[in-house]
Amino acid sequence: MSLQQGAPALNVVMLGPPGAGKGTQAERLARTRGLPKISTGDILREAVHDGTPLGLAAKATMEAGNLVPDDVMIGIVGERLGRDDARRGFVLDGFPRTVQQAAALDRIMDGRGPLVVLDIVVPEEVLVRRLATRRICSECGVNAAVEWTGACQRCGGPLVARTDDGVGIVRERLKVYHRQTQPLVDYYSTRPSFRQINGNQPPDVVTRSVDDALAAAMTKDVAL
Numbered sequence: 001m002s003l004q005q006g007a008p009a010l011n012v013v014m015l016g017p018p019g020a021g022k023g024t025q026a027e028r029l030a031r032t033r034g035l036p037k038i039s040t041g042d043i044l045r046e047a048v049h050d051g052t053p054l055g056l057a058a059k060a061t062m063e064a065g066n067l068v069p070d071d072v073m074i075g076i077v078g079e080r081l082g083r084d085d086a087r088r089g090f091v092l093d094g095f096p097r098t099v100q101q102a103a104a105l106d107r108i109m110d111g112r113g114p115l116v117v118l119d120i121v122v123p124e125e126v127l128v129r130r131l132a133t134r135r136i137c138s139e140c141g142v143n144a145a146v147e148w149t150g151a152c153q154r155c156g157g158p159l160v161a162r163t164d165d166g167v168g169i170v171r172e173r174l175k176v177y178h179r180q181t182q183p184l185v186d187y188y189s190t191r192p193s194f195r196q197i198n199g200n201q202p203p204d205v206v207t208r209s210v211d212d213a214l215a216a217a218m219t220k221d222v223a224l
């Protein structure tokens with residue numbers, strides 16, 4: 001699908017538990033379609049780095065060990081989606097996380113074309129295995145993608161095993177994810193533009209599934 005004049009905007013939300021490969025797929029999708037990948041984590045880090053009022057407020061909240069409140073996150077994302085580079089579409093990674101955020105996103109999207117929601121699904125046992133053996137870059141600290149062998153593809157540094165991801169911790173993280181995300185899946189799952197993707201496949205096969213799901217969702221939902 002190309003993004004020539006007149007083509008509908010490609011607005012994508014990616015959902016998926018830790019270890020599902022969501023970040024990798026969001027990155028690939030954004031790159032191949034020429035869309036911005038919008039991650040709330042990145043925006044917050046940028047705002048903190050720039051010392052904006054928003055960044056300072058978010059920093060204080062996170063340092064106190066609290067989640068950034070819904071209205072702050074909604075404000076951040078609304079501002080980001082209002083920029084020019086997001087007019088032809090975007091790939092959202094890490095937002096929405098709550099039903100309140102999802103409802104706010106629907107209001108932001110009013111008149112901007114369909115919102116396609118892709119939920120990457122991977123069996124729990126596979127996630128546990130992936131996460132418990134997850135590696136990070138010892139230089140820049142980025143999480144290694146599953147397909148990285150040898151060295152960090154961001155900075156070339158050596159990859160090392162994470163030590164804090166014991167199986168018990170991993171299971172707890174997944175439990176928290178599902179408890180938080182199930183209401184969101186329920187919120188979206190009745191829409192024809194909601195698609196589940198089998199993430200228990202090699203990354204390139206998942207990428208093809210994502211492309212197929214987008215093509216199907218866009219054909220059906222252009223009028224939404």
Ligand SMILES: [Zn+2]
Pocket residue numbers: 137138139140141142152153154155156157
């Ligand atoms: Zn690195």
